[in-house]
Amino acid sequence: MSDAALNERNANERNARGEWSPGKPIALAPINTWPPRPAVTFKWLFGFPGYIWPYNGFWLAFAALTWTFLTPNLASMATFELWWVGLLLARNLAFVTVLFGGLHLYFYVFKRQGDELKFTPQPVSNNGRRFRFKNQVHDNIFHTLVFGVPVMTAYEVLTYWGFANGYLGFFDMGGSQIAFWGWFVALLFLAPVIHALHFYFGHRLLHTKLLYKPVHALHHRNVEIGPWSGLSMHPVEHILYFSTVIVQWLLALHPVNALYQIHLAAFLPALSHSGFEKLQVTKSFDLDGGNHFHYLHHKYFECNYGGSLTPLDKAFGTFHDGTEKSHAAMRDRLRARRAALS
Numbered sequence: 001m002s003d004a005a006l007n008e009r010n011a012n013e014r015n016a017r018g019e020w021s022p023g024k025p026i027a028l029a030p031i032n033t034w035p036p037r038p039a040v041t042f043k044w045l046f047g048f049p050g051y052i053w054p055y056n057g058f059w060l061a062f063a064a065l066t067w068t069f070l071t072p073n074l075a076s077m078a079t080f081e082l083w084w085v086g087l088l089l090a091r092n093l094a095f096v097t098v099l100f101g102g103l104h105l106y107f108y109v110f111k112r113q114g115d116e117l118k119f120t121p122q123p124v125s126n127n128g129r130r131f132r133f134k135n136q137v138h139d140n141i142f143h144t145l146v147f148g149v150p151v152m153t154a155y156e157v158l159t160y161w162g163f164a165n166g167y168l169g170f171f172d173m174g175g176s177q178i179a180f181w182g183w184f185v186a187l188l189f190l191a192p193v194i195h196a197l198h199f200y201f202g203h204r205l206l207h208t209k210l211l212y213k214p215v216h217a218l219h220h221r222n223v224e225i226g227p228w229s230g231l232s233m234h235p236v237e238h239i240l241y242f243s244t245v246i247v248q249w250l251l252a253l254h255p256v257n258a259l260y261q262i263h264l265a266a267f268l269p270a271l272s273h274s275g276f277e278k279l280q281v282t283k284s285f286d287l288d289g290g291n292h293f294h295y296l297h298h299k300y301f302e303c304n305y306g307g308s309l310t311p312l313d314k315a316f317g318t319f320h321d322g323t324e325k326s327h328a329a330m331r332d333r334l335r336a337r338r339a340a341l342s
């Protein structure tokens with residue numbers, strides 16, 4: 001697409017407030033459609049860019065490289081010692097700083113994409129008063145690095161310690177190597193689904209009266225979002241959010257399954273909170289960000305608790321596909337809820 005065409009697309013689809021939306025309803029992943037659409041699903045799975053590569057495969061390769069080159073030997077992690085816990089913390093701080101910081105620099109400091117595919121013209125650090133240091137980005141970095149990464153690392157530390165001592169991954173699958181590696185691969189495929197399911201239900205829990213104000217409201221101070229907003233959470237939310245790895249503690253036979261699960265939770269929010277529909281890598285190649293899905297959750301609070309991979313929001317009546325019709329349905333739902341409460 002030429003520059004002129006891109007600018008035209010950008011300008012045409014902004015409303016009077018300058019907000020941009022993709023101009024078409026948000027679609028769930030094709031595995032959720034009934035009757036099944038095998039050709040569309042196949043392309044979604046194996047196409048490029050697609051579900052397998054790079055959206056999940058990239059993070060799987062990253063987890064494999066991390067395990068191979070940047071993780072101490074499992075046997076050496078059987079007892080808690082400062083050197084290896086510190087090493088994991090330092091490398092996780094480096095990973096998160098490079099990814100989240102890199103995207104922030106790309107989108108908001110060097111503005112490499114300008115306003116192309118950006119949902120709102122508002123700057124990220126608008127309404128600084130409600131943030132720590134009166135600055136949204138500094139606040140978000142603080143919560144991510146001071147609380148988020150240590151909680152992520154604590155789960156990783158417990159994972160290796162558990163595996164090293166035989167407290168985790170103790171099934172022997174009858175000694176069958178085929179069964180062992182078959183289960184290993186099956187869990188790799190399941191990891192993004194586990195992430196999506198756990199995120200949806202955990203997120204609904206965070207929106208209950210008990211947890212919203214004291215815990216989750218901190219994440220929602222970010223009405224306008226940027227990459228650093230992704231893991232900017234109350235520490236209790238970090239503990240709940242990263243507890244997705246407990247599913248792997250119960251099921252996995254190999255620590256890499258758990259590491260991959262932690263990495264998905266840690267790294268996916270960077271792009272899904274970018275505030276842009278896509279990361280435009282080149283003129284003809286782009287990567288999906290949040291697909292407008294999570295942006296609408298930050299804008300309206302009461303919709304889109306999960307993601308587009310599972311049909312849970314649709315099933316529970318909380319799906320907002322970005323259209324006027326969907327918006328009216330959300331307003332009706334909230335009105336009915338208020339009436340029921342009064």
Ligand SMILES: [Zn+2]
Pocket residue numbers: 219229230273294298
């Ligand atoms: Zn969010």
Ligand SMILES: [Zn+2]
Pocket residue numbers: 203206207216220297301
């Ligand atoms: Zn929320």
